[in-house]
Amino acid sequence: MTTHEVLPIDSRVAYPNRAAIEHIQNVALPRLVARAWLHIPFYRRLWTQAGVNPDCVTGLDDLRRLPIIRKQDLEADLIAHPPFGSFQGDFPAVRLQASSGSSGKPKPVLHTRADWENITNLWARRLAAQGVTSADRVQVAFALALFIPGFTSMEGAMKLGALAIPAGSGAMTQSMRQLEIAREWGSTVLGATGGYALHLATEARERGFDLKRDFSFRVMYHTGEPLVEETRRQIENAWGVKSFNNYGSVETGAPAWECEYQHGMHFNEDAYLFEVVDPETLDPLPDGEEGAVVVTSLFKEAAPVIRYMIGDIASIWPEACACGHPFRRLSPIRGRIDDMLKIQGAAVYPTAIEATLRQFPEIGPEFRIVVDCKNGRDRLEVQIECAPDQNDTVNDLAVRVAQRIKERVGFSAAVTAVPFGGLATAEDVARRTKNRYVVDLRKTQP
Amino acid sequence: MTTHEVLPIDSRVAYPNRAAIEHIQNVALPRLVARAWLHIPFYRRLWTQAGVNPDCVTGLDDLRRLPIIRKQDLEADLIAHPPFGSFQGDFPAVRLQASSGSSGKPKPVLHTRADWENITNLWARRLAAQGVTSADRVQVAFALALFIPGFTSMEGAMKLGALAIPAGSGAMTQSMRQLEIAREWGSTVLGATGGYALHLATEARERGFDLKRDFSFRVMYHTGEPLVEETRRQIENAWGVKSFNNYGSVETGAPAWECEYQHGMHFNEDAYLFEVVDPETLDPLPDGEEGAVVVTSLFKEAAPVIRYMIGDIASIWPEACACGHPFRRLSPIRGRIDDMLKIQGAAVYPTAIEATLRQFPEIGPEFRIVVDCKNGRDRLEVQIECAPDQNDTVNDLAVRVAQRIKERVGFSAAVTAVPFGGLATAEDVARRTKNRYVVDLRKTQP
Numbered sequence: 001m002t003t004h005e006v007l008p009i010d011s012r013v014a015y016p017n018r019a020a021i022e023h024i025q026n027v028a029l030p031r032l033v034a035r036a037w038l039h040i041p042f043y044r045r046l047w048t049q050a051g052v053n054p055d056c057v058t059g060l061d062d063l064r065r066l067p068i069i070r071k072q073d074l075e076a077d078l079i080a081h082p083p084f085g086s087f088q089g090d091f092p093a094v095r096l097q098a099s100s101g102s103s104g105k106p107k108p109v110l111h112t113r114a115d116w117e118n119i120t121n122l123w124a125r126r127l128a129a130q131g132v133t134s135a136d137r138v139q140v141a142f143a144l145a146l147f148i149p150g151f152t153s154m155e156g157a158m159k160l161g162a163l164a165i166p167a168g169s170g171a172m173t174q175s176m177r178q179l180e181i182a183r184e185w186g187s188t189v190l191g192a193t194g195g196y197a198l199h200l201a202t203e204a205r206e207r208g209f210d211l212k213r214d215f216s217f218r219v220m221y222h223t224g225e226p227l228v229e230e231t232r233r234q235i236e237n238a239w240g241v242k243s244f245n246n247y248g249s250v251e252t253g254a255p256a257w258e259c260e261y262q263h264g265m266h267f268n269e270d271a272y273l274f275e276v277v278d279p280e281t282l283d284p285l286p287d288g289e290e291g292a293v294v295v296t297s298l299f300k301e302a303a304p305v306i307r308y309m310i311g312d313i314a315s316i317w318p319e320a321c322a323c324g325h326p327f328r329r330l331s332p333i334r335g336r337i338d339d340m341l342k343i344q345g346a347a348v349y350p351t352a353i354e355a356t357l358r359q360f361p362e363i364g365p366e367f368r369i370v371v372d373c374k375n376g377r378d379r380l381e382v383q384i385e386c387a388p389d390q391n392d393t394v395n396d397l398a399v400r401v402a403q404r405i406k407e408r409v410g411f412s413a414a415v416t417a418v419p420f421g422g423l424a425t426a427e428d429v430a431r432r433t434k435n436r437y438v439v440d441l442r443k444t445q446p
Numbered sequence: 447m448t449t450h451e452v453l454p455i456d457s458r459v460a461y462p463n464r465a466a467i468e469h470i471q472n473v474a475l476p477r478l479v480a481r482a483w484l485h486i487p488f489y490r491r492l493w494t495q496a497g498v499n500p501d502c503v504t505g506l507d508d509l510r511r512l513p514i515i516r517k518q519d520l521e522a523d524l525i526a527h528p529p530f531g532s533f534q535g536d537f538p539a540v541r542l543q544a545s546s547g548s549s550g551k552p553k554p555v556l557h558t559r560a561d562w563e564n565i566t567n568l569w570a571r572r573l574a575a576q577g578v579t580s581a582d583r584v585q586v587a588f589a590l591a592l593f594i595p596g597f598t599s600m601e602g603a604m605k606l607g608a609l610a611i612p613a614g615s616g617a618m619t620q621s622m623r624q625l626e627i628a629r630e631w632g633s634t635v636l637g638a639t640g641g642y643a644l645h646l647a648t649e650a651r652e653r654g655f656d657l658k659r660d661f662s663f664r665v666m667y668h669t670g671e672p673l674v675e676e677t678r679r680q681i682e683n684a685w686g687v688k689s690f691n692n693y694g695s696v697e698t699g700a701p702a703w704e705c706e707y708q709h710g711m712h713f714n715e716d717a718y719l720f721e722v723v724d725p726e727t728l729d730p731l732p733d734g735e736e737g738a739v740v741v742t743s744l745f746k747e748a749a750p751v752i753r754y755m756i757g758d759i760a761s762i763w764p765e766a767c768a769c770g771h772p773f774r775r776l777s778p779i780r781g782r783i784d785d786m787l788k789i790q791g792a793a794v795y796p797t798a799i800e801a802t803l804r805q806f807p808e809i810g811p812e813f814r815i816v817v818d819c820k821n822g823r824d825r826l827e828v829q830i831e832c833a834p835d836q837n838d839t840v841n842d843l844a845v846r847v848a849q850r851i852k853e854r855v856g857f858s859a860a861v862t863a864v865p866f867g868g869l870a871t872a873e874d875v876a877r878r879t880k881n882r883y884v885v886d887l888r889k890t891q892p
Contacts, residue, residue, distance in 0.1 A: 145613060165592075171617050
């Protein structure tokens with residue numbers, strides 16, 4: 001192996017202790033930096049400006065010499081160097097996937113054959129940790145197009161010898177059809193966003209199915225949007241499954257996953273470095289303290305991310321996990337920096353509102369957070385779905401929900417109830433992957 | 447290699463002469479039959495009833511001792527042995543794809559890891575013959591869900607080192623977005639049904655694009671529906687590309703492909719046996735004579751098809767092709783047996799009507815064939831799209847179209863013109879894969 005080759009990531013490998021993990025990282029980081037310097041103009045430019053070169057990075061301790069990059073840096077690079085930017089390098093890419101992009105335009109991310117093998121190996125590792133075996137039938141209900149996790153998780157399932165069933169999202173296979181596929185072909189595992197897994201539960205109930213008796217699901221895996229604990233519990237209770245969160249993005253690959261203990265997400269320390277920094281000062285924060293997550297992909301050839309502020313708020317948990325795996329854990333994601341709503345100067349995360357709503361079983365899975373500004377004053381409205389024919393109960397419910405939201409986020413919200421189905425159609429839910437719940441009218445108001 | 451192992455199919459291999467090809471077939475057929483006898487109850491039952499066992503099949507000459515199977519046999523087996531039938535065997539499958547199924551229910555077809563590797567190798571072979579190289583950017587605009595060719599052709603492109611871009615059909619990525627992807631990311635190859643390739647041309651023109659200047663396409667590959675010659679020419683003229691037909695189905699894999707000469711489809715004789723038989727008597731027909739296509743997949747593990755009447759009408763061309771490839775050719779598909787419309791006792795194929803319409807550049811790509819029955823008499827109506835504001839011209843056009851149809855199919859049709867967009871939306875077109883043009887009202891009439 002030359003110094004510029006990437007590490008092949010094994011789908012099964014485990015490391016005996018921290019020293020073994022750190023040894024891998026100390027080898028991989030200088031190799032990554034040397035490769036990026038040689039092949040990726042974006043980093044060469046950036047590091048030259050910062051006065052860094054590969055000789056400055058001989059091991060893990062030198063990581064902080066490298067500048068932190070943000071989504072906006074990659075977007076600006078795409079505009080300056082169309083069509084694929086200068087951050088992807090000159091590697092022979094065989095696959096393009098894209099993120100939805102904050103500007104509404106998909107951001108292309110290239111993958112070499114080795115990248116594809118490694119990311120799908122990492123998905124095999126995730127799914128194995130979540131109990132998927134060769135005996136499973138894995139229905140993949142993620143959008144199969146530019147959005148990446150449907151493809152990579154499907155390959156991961158195939159690598160475990162499971163039977164992969166590419167249903168695609170509701171835009172390709174409508175929810176009733178998804179339910180028929182699951183029932184008739186005996187799907188035991190569902191891959192879907194948490195929102196879509198809940199939506200399918202509603203659809204199944206409306207059509208008179210008994211979710212536990214009529215279906216064979218035992219595991220559901222999610223990614224693509226933060227999964228709040230209360231949503232997970234609703235999925236688990238509705239379907240009688242274990243439901244697992246997985247953290248990643250098209251830029252990073254498949255970094256972090258929940259084990260059977262469902263308490264924080266182990267990150268693949270043989271393939272990624274994780275840091276948490278202060279989002280304003282960019283100073284490193286100690287383990288356990290909440291801040292902006294920064295990821296370095298040690299194994300990627302095309303478009304590796306090196307100190308990439310992925311945009312999420314979380315903390316690193318250094319404590320050993322009960323499962324015994326030596327990989328450290330990321331806390332549940334508090335929210336995306338981009339999703340944070342500043343309302344009258346206070347920070348509110350949509351996930352906090354979601355978590356509150358999930359405590360009310362009489363509220364449907366869909367909701368909307370509408371923010372606007374009247375007479376210079378920000379207003380927060382939370383729209384929920386519930387049964388239409390009990391007006392008194394609905395009013396009472398709205399009052400109780402508003403009270404709980406105020407307790408949790410410290411801020412008064414108007415709660416409006418609409419009948420079930422009033423907020424979204426199945427196809428809408430299936431298409432959306434991010435920011436599904438927020439409508440911020442202030443952005444469109446003068 | 448034991449006698450029961452399958453052949454690995456090389457994506458590049460070519461054979462020097464017929465003797466070499468027949469040697470492969472003589473080895474593979476007895477092996478396939480022995481494997482099916484051992485592992486696949488469906489064939490064991492069928493052959494026992496027919497008084498055949500593996501000892502009866504020592505080489506190619508014994509193929510005709512095996513009974514021919516039809517789509518209905520597989521469908522009945524699925525009902526008798528849910529959920530996957532007894533025709534798939536007891537092999538460890540990692541992937542389920544499905545055909546749309548004549549009954550409206552998708553027919554599941556399982557694939558082992560070796561099947562997936564082989565079918566994607568065959569796609570790499572097809573695309574290489576059609577001029578795709580590692581320098582290409584391949585936009586895959588087939589439906590990515592249970593329909594198989596989007597996935598397998600994308601893997602084939604990746605195996606050639608090309609950059610695969612999974613756009614998915616119009617249901618996932620609407621036509622305007624497809625055009626933006628193609629333009630901004632410089633797609634050079636498009637994979638789509640012929641109908642969708644034409645539809646995209648219409649969309650691009652309506653939005654004021656210059657199809658040849660604004661896009662970088664040079665090759666388009668099609669499958670999933672018969673591609674009539676006149677449709678191919680419209681695609682080629684509109685986009686300034688070479689457009690290639692590929693023949694197959696989820697049950698068979700990727701058997702036949704056009705070479706650069708676009709004259710008949712070579713079938714992969716190291717992986718398939720092709721026969722043409724009389725659709726009524728099932729008697730073999732000599733080369734050159736048109737009849738029902740019967741396919742045997744030599745290499746498939748799960749769900750191999752052995753003497754499977756795929757449902758299409760064509761002939762085998764034994765003559766050497768100008769390209770020099772020793773694989774024989776299948777003629778262009780005349781139509782599907784199922785698509786054949788019996789109108790007043792005469793056989794009419796939708797492809798014949800399509801071919802006629804494509805000769806009129808003033809007619810849009812969408813059309814509908816509506817058949818009904820009034821006073822015991824079958825009636826054929828052909829609905830076309832053309833510009834709305836020239837009534838006299840439209841009437842004159844309809845008369846000329848009706849005349850040409852009568853010349854070609856020997857049958858009078860009423861031709862009705864509606865304005866552009868009157869017959870279908872982009873999403874409709876993208877979702878459909880078969881029988882896109884026919885509405886037979888007789889089936890719903892008492």
